[in-house]
Amino acid sequence: MADLxxxxxTTDFDISNQEEYRLWLLSVIKSExxxxxxxxxxxxxxxxxxxxxxxxxxxxxxxxxxxxxxxxGDSISTEIYISIDRVKENAEEFGVxxxxxxxxxxxxxxxxxxxxxxxxxxxxxxxxxxENLKIELFHVExx
Numbered sequence: 564m565a566d567l568x569x570x571x572x573t574t575d576f577d578i579s580n581q582e583e584y585r586l587w588l589l590s591v592i593k594s595e596x597x598x599x600x601x602x603x604x605x606x607x608x609x610x611x612x613x614x615x616x617x618x619x620x621x622x623x624x625x626x627x628x629x630x631x632x633x634x635x636g637d638s639i640s641t642e643i644y645i646s647i648d649r650v651k652e653n654a655e656e657f658g659v660x661x662x663x664x665x666x667x668x669x670x671x672x673x674x675x676x677x678x679x680x681x682x683x684x685x686x687x688x689x690x691x692x693x694e695n696l697k698i699e700l701f702h703v704e705x706x
Contacts, residue, residue, distance in 0.1 A: 600640030643672035
């Protein structure tokens, strides 16, 4: 499974318990009746992600996540870029710990690959509810 779920960083950030995260992400995918293709997470800075946002999406804004979805059928495959700077700032703003906000964003990317959107308020509400459910899977899977 280590070759199917990979974590890279362009900063000094590193997930120390990678195997726990891999098991959790697999449970997130299975909970949506999907299968694992290949997941790649790249943890980066605001500047790195802004450059991707400008170059590939023509957006000139900071964001916490960009997901490149390569999913085919029910097999989830994606490259997910996450700004650690944004996750830290959002955790402070929302009054949650960093790790919980990181899990929210990581699950968010996978949920997009499962077909969930977040353009309308109704879609955003469903996405947030799904994120919360997926975060709880981490605690269940690790017991």
